Amino acid sequence: xxxxxxxxxxxxxxxxxxxxxxxxxxxxxxxxxxxxxxGLDDGLIVFSMILSICxxxxxxxxxxxxxxxxxxxxxxxDHDPIPGLKFNFAxxxxxxxxxxxxxxxxxIFLLRITGQKIEIKRTIWALLIIxxxxxxxxxxxxxxQCTPISYNWLSNIPGGYCIEQGVFYVVTTVFxxxxxxxxxxxxxxxVIGLKMPRKTKFAAIAVFFLGFLVTIVGIxxxxxxxxxxxxxxxxxxxxxxxxxxxxxxxxxxxxxxSAPALKPMMRQWFPKLFGSSSDGAYNNQSSGPYAFQGxxxxxxxxxNGAGFKSSPLSNGNGLIRLEDMPDAKDGVTEDPNGIQRxxxxxxxxxxxxxxxxxxxxxxxxxxxxYEDGKSDISDSQHARRTSxxxx
Numbered sequence: 001x002x003x004x005x006x007x008x009x010x011x012x013x014x015x016x017x018x019x020x021x022x023x024x025x026x027x028x029x030x031x032x033x034x035x036x037x038x039g040l041d042d043g044l045i046v047f048s049m050i051l052s053i054c055x056x057x058x059x060x061x062x063x064x065x066x067x068x069x070x071x072x073x074x075x076x077x078d079h080d081p082i083p084g085l086k087f088n089f090a091x092x093x094x095x096x097x098x099x100x101x102x103x104x105x106x107x108i109f110l111l112r113i114t115g116q117k118i119e120i121k122r123t124i125w126a127l128l129i130i131x132x133x134x135x136x137x138x139x140x141x142x143x144x145q146c147t148p149i150s151y152n153w154l155s156n157i158p159g160g161y162c163i164e165q166g167v168f169y170v171v172t173t174v175f176x177x178x179x180x181x182x183x184x185x186x187x188x189x190x191v192i193g194l195k196m197p198r199k200t201k202f203a204a205i206a207v208f209f210l211g212f213l214v215t216i217v218g219i220x221x222x223x224x225x226x227x228x229x230x231x232x233x234x235x236x237x238x239x240x241x242x243x244x245x246x247x248x249x250x251x252x253x254x255x256x257x258s259a260p261a262l263k264p265m266m267r268q269w270f271p272k273l274f275g276s277s278s279d280g281a282y283n284n285q286s287s288g289p290y291a292f293q294g295x296x297x298x299x300x301x302x303x304n305g306a307g308f309k310s311s312p313l314s315n316g317n318g319l320i321r322l323e324d325m326p327d328a329k330d331g332v333t334e335d336p337n338g339i340q341r342x343x344x345x346x347x348x349x350x351x352x353x354x355x356x357x358x359x360x361x362x363x364x365x366x367x368x369x370y371e372d373g374k375s376d377i378s379d380s381q382h383a384r385r386t387s388x389x390x391x
Contacts, residue, residue, distance in 0.1 A: 007069030010241040014059045017251035018052050025049045028258040039112065044105035045257060048098050052250055055094040059247055062087035068243055072236050085153035092142050095246050099176060100135035102253045103183050104128060106211075109260070110186050120190060127186070131179050138172050166229030173222045177215060184211045207263075210256040214249060221245040 025045055032038040062068070065084035067075045107128050114120045145168065146152045151160035187208040191201055224242040234240070 002074045003071060004069065006239065006241050007063060007067070010063050010069045010244050011060060013241075013244045014056055014063065014247040017247045018049075018056045021052060021251040021254040022049060024255045024258040024262070028261045031262060039108070041105040041109040041112070042261070044101050044108065045254060048101040048105065048250075048254055051094055051098045051101070052254060055091060055098065055250070056247065058087045058090040058094070059244070062091060063243070067238050069241050070238055072238050075238055082153050089152045091246065093139070095250065096138045096142065096172070096176070097135055098250045099253055100131055102250070102257050103131050103179060106183055106257050107131070107186070110190065114190060117190075117193070120186065123189075124186060127179070127182055131183070134172075134175055134179065141168065141172075166225075169225055169229065170222065173218065173225060177218050177222065180211075180215045180218060184208065184215070207259050210259055211253075214253045214256060217245060217249040217252060221249060 028045065029038065029042060032042050062084055065087060066081065067079070107124050111121065111124050111128075114124065141163070143149065145165060146160065146162040148157065148160060151157050151162060154160070188205060191204045191208075194201065196204075221242075224245065228242075
């Protein structure tokens, strides 16, 4: 009886991986669109997901037509390897562009939230140029690695030849891993320089640390590639399913690239786990000159028709206004002291608007003028703060 257990596992992996990636991308798009923040980086992730779905189809066909996962003695003697080799060629064409597009999406996302730090911006632009130049160069070489192109699946063509494919694939994989590491280093550079609680900083680093899982899979794939090209083939050559590491790598890259964009949605669904660090500033009502107690005349106010409480400390329209973020949608929120503040829709839901201001916390001093004019207090230490965790 033919043992198809490994082939079934391989088919499950190449199907489940893009399915999980598709869920992550759909959640990312929904989150971004609902916040009005869908950008180029999100569009690139969607495009890479489309390419991943295409690669899933050709990988499935390659596994079936080349009997991947079966014992060599279970392969029919009269099977035609040409269809499987064609699908293998298609996988090679799609693989590198998907990873490069995902990295481009990550870099554009980082460029949006970097703020005014020139050194980081220049580094990101340099990585964008290097990454996309490598993508184009590798894509062209993959297509024309054999002359004629059909020599990839028809090895009996007179005069046909190929480049040193083993060397080419190993070298390009090394370059890909190096760019992976450089891209992953950028968010660490950004986060380390941010003014934010240590716990929040570690959480932000942990999110980007997920990207190293992609690099680890890439290293495993590199080791398998060296074995295939530079070691004698095993007796049971069709049994290995190492081919599926490429599916794991590209779809894991899409998932991890989408993780930071899912944070606003996670804060809405699981506020206790992903709540904003600014909550603590508002919950501590007894500290500082602006922590009004229940018997304070400045806490008392009336609720308007929308259910918000106005305060004598506010201006004529009942609001303490923070500086608007660029390209933001206005909204109103109320702190635990009953004081309203006007803020962008992205405040608390997006890291991008605030991080553009050279840090994770934007502090605004608030002057309090008593009605009798006897006191004028301005204390930035206890100022109202708008705080959002990074990324």
